[in-house]
Amino acid sequence: xSKLFYKPEDAWVGDLIPYYEDGVYYGxxxxxxxxxxxxxxxxxxxxxxxxxxxVHLDYHGEAIKRGGEDKPNKNAYTGSVIxxxxxxxxxxxxxxxxxxxxxxxxxxxxxxxxxxxxxHLENDEDFLFVADDTIYESFDWRDPYVFWNxxxxxxxxxxxxxxxxxxxxxxxxxxxxxxxxxxDWSYAxxxxxxxxxxxxxxxxxxxMGEWWYLVFSTFNDRFVTHYRMAKDLKGPWIIPEDDVxxxxxxxxxxxxxxxxxxxxxxxxxxxxxxxDFGPWEWGGTMVFHEIYQEENTGFLKARPAKGMEQYFKKSxxxxxxxxxxxxxxxxxxxxxxxxxxxxxxxxxxxxxxxSLEFDxxxxxxxxxxxxxxxxxxxEKGYFLxxxxxKNMAAWDMWPRSEQGFYQWQIKxxxxxxxxxxxxxxxxxxxxxxxxxxxxxxxxxxNNEVALSTRMYDHCGGYAGLYLVQGKAVIRxxxxxxxx
Numbered sequence: 163x164s165k166l167f168y169k170p171e172d173a174w175v176g177d178l179i180p181y182y183e184d185g186v187y188y189g190x191x192x193x194x195x196x197x198x199x200x201x202x203x204x205x206x207x208x209x210x211x212x213x214x215x216x217v218h219l220d221y222h223g224e225a226i227k228r229g230g231e232d233k234p235n236k237n238a239y240t241g242s243v244i245x246x247x248x249x250x251x252x253x254x255x256x257x258x259x260x261x262x263x264x265x266x267x268x269x270x271x272x273x274x275x276x277x278x279x280x281x282h283l284e285n286d287e288d289f290l291f292v293a294d295d296t297i298y299e300s301f302d303w304r305d306p307y308v309f310w311n312x313x314x315x316x317x318x319x320x321x322x323x324x325x326x327x328x329x330x331x332x333x334x335x336x337x338x339x340x341x342x343x344x345x346d347w348s349y350a351x352x353x354x355x356x357x358x359x360x361x362x363x364x365x366x367x368x369x370m371g372e373w374w375y376l377v378f379s380t381f382n383d384r385f386v387t388h389y390r391m392a393k394d395l396k397g398p399w400i401i402p403e404d405d406v407x408x409x410x411x412x413x414x415x416x417x418x419x420x421x422x423x424x425x426x427x428x429x430x431x432x433x434x435x436x437x438d439f440g441p442w443e444w445g446g447t448m449v450f451h452e453i454y455q456e457e458n459t460g461f462l463k464a465r466p467a468k469g470m471e472q473y474f475k476k477s478x479x480x481x482x483x484x485x486x487x488x489x490x491x492x493x494x495x496x497x498x499x500x501x502x503x504x505x506x507x508x509x510x511x512x513x514x515x516x517s518l519e520f521d522x523x524x525x526x527x528x529x530x531x532x533x534x535x536x537x538x539x540x541e542k543g544y545f546l547x548x549x550x551x552k553n554m555a556a557w558d559m560w561p562r563s564e565q566g567f568y569q570w571q572i573k574x575x576x577x578x579x580x581x582x583x584x585x586x587x588x589x590x591x592x593x594x595x596x597x598x599x600x601x602x603x604x605x606x607x608n609n610e611v612a613l614s615t616r617m618y619d620h621c622g623g624y625a626g627l628y629l630v631q632g633k634a635v636i637r638x639x640x641x642x643x644x645x
Contacts, residue, residue: 166473167430167447167602168211168219174445176203177305177364178427179253180418181243181280187213187418188280189427190225190253192239194445202444206237208255210281215469216425216450226253226275226283234259234290235273240305240364240414243280244317244344251280252344254319256304257290270303272321291339294349298337299324305364308344313395317341320353320365322378334361336378354390354399358382364414367395370424373460379414385442385581387415387428391460402461403585404611410442410581412449412614425467426451430602430614438619439563442581447602451612463610466595474517474597476645480509484624486540500633506533506540507636508624512643514617518596518625520639524550525590527632531555532594534603535620543620545628546605546613547578548586555607556583557615584613596625 169175176192193209194202208226211219229235234257241255257273272291275283293303302324311318323337338353354362354376362378364387369375376390376399386406390399407415407426415428430447434440451464483490483497488505491498499507511518511534524530529547536543545558562573587608595606604614627636 166217166470166597166599167449168221169447170209170221174432175429175448176206176445177240177414178416178429178448179208179241179243179255180416180425180427182418182420183245183280185214185420187216187420187425188243189213189219189448190243191429191448192445193224196445203239204237206239208238208253211448216467217469217473222281225281226255227285229257229259229285232259232261233257234262234271235285236261238273241272241274242307242309242366244308244310245280246344250276250278251283252276252308253283254306254308256306258304264300267301269300272303272306272319291347293323293337295326297326297349297351298335299326299333302334302361303337307364307366309367311395314340317344318353319347320367322361322363322365323352324361325352325355331360331382332357334359334380336362336365336376354378354397364416366416368417368419368424370455371460373455375462377415377417385410385413387413389462391462402459404461406584407451407453407462407464408612408614409584411616412612417453424453426453426464430616433616433618436601436618438559438617440618446616449602449604449614456610464606464612465609466597466604466606470597471517471595474642474644477640477642480639480641482509483626484508484538486538486628488629495638497636497639498633499627499629499636501629502631504540504628504630506536506626506628508533508536508538508626509639511535511623511625511641514601514621515599515644517598517642518640519594519642521591521593521637522627523591523635523637524629525633525635527629527634529628529630530632530634531558531628532596532605532625533628534596534598534625535617535623536625537623540628543623544603544617548592550586550590553586553588554583555586555611555613556580557613559620579615582613582615584611587611 179190181188210222210225236259239256277283305322307320319339321337335352335355338350339347341347366377379387412428486506488501532546534544556578558578
């Protein structure tokens with residue numbers, strides 16, 4: 163495939179189900195055709211792409227078929243893939259048919275497909291695993307994650323579930339079921355029950371060094387993928403300082419590893435109407451990060467896969483800056499910038515498919531950030547706000563909405579896109595890598611913080627650093643295109 167961020171031609175990417183074997187990463191994903199207007203995740207099946215470098219992907223078509231209109235698996239939703247000791251692959255997935263109900267509520271269940279060839283998995287029509295309706299409610303029972311627990315010498319299945327009789331807003335838990343043979347499953351007390359969420363979707367656990375990590379996604383207070391960490395699979399689970407991998411614009415992240423490196427598989431949602439002003443939708447475009455472990459703390463950080471950096475091969479350096487109300491002095495490949503109020507040092511960038519890499523050192527500033535696809539007057543475009551006082555980075559844009567009747571109706575009370583907030587690394591030096599391909603944009607700060615978003619309404623123009631009452635140094639600016 164010729165694009166860095168994958169989306170099917172006539173469909174959208176939903177939750178990914180990653181698997182690794184023999185040098186190949188398998189990206190099973192929920193294939194959402196959006197058959198009707200404003201309808202999401204209906205007639206959903208599993209499709210498959212594979213990659214070795216997270217740049218070159220091969221599409222293999224439908225991997226798991228959905229059932230008929232009267233079957234539990236009318237829709238095939240998220241799950242996991244595992245290979246047993248005899249070489250059989252099992253894909254456990256969520257089966258959902260809104261017409262199958264208990265007491266008027268639609269029921270979710272677990273089904274599976276299997277085969278000796280991972281490219282050809284057949285549905286096992288005799289396997290249907292439902293909630294016990296004693297420990298767990300019948301209505302939230304999805305996203306099975308199956309793995310081999312070496313200590314207990316049995317398979318564990320984690321599920322997004324709800325404790326029986328608990329509240330709708332805080333009763334979500336991660337259920338635990340156990341099996342010796344992948345056939346007969348028993349119910350156990352919840353694996354994780356924080357009393358905080360409606361549900362915890364797409365649960366996953368893995369180990370790196372001495373730490374266990376629990377990954378799950380929520381949509382209560384934030385649409386985001388969280389992680390927790392513990393020295394033992396039984397907990398206690400610690401909330402790290404920065405407990406997410408990306409922003410709202412990269413949901414349902416799951417991971418896979420070759421034993422040395424671990425990669426995050428997620429999707430950047432589209433926006434309704436293909437405009438910056440539209441609400442986020444379900445489903446979108448595939449995106450990957452490399453996830454690595456900070457040595458001293460065990461915290462997880464995100465950086466680009468190496469192949470992504472090599473995707474844009476033709477490089478150039480801006481020869482001069484366009485100054486917006488600031489002083490800019492050049493010394494070889496370094497630019498010194500100073501502004502009294504709002505000022506910006508800007509340079510031209512390509513339309514919508516390129517990478518931009520540079521270093522900044524902010525000596526002092528009341529406000530500062532990165533301007534992208536702005537005009538020379540700084541009236542339109544995108545702004546990555548970087549706030550050291552609040553230790554946060556977030557996207558902003560102008561205009562923020564369609565102009566209202568009155569001059570003040572411009573959403574001036576919304577200081578930034580709150581759903582894109584990330585933690586800003588400490589210090590005053592920042593390495594910025596911005597990757598844009600068509601309407602997708604991902605920024606990496608210091609190779610540890612990832613921030614994904616959509617960009618529909620602005621392209622081309624200028625990029626650079628902006629300051630309010632401050633001074634800074636800009637170094638090593640490189641713009642890369644596909645060539």
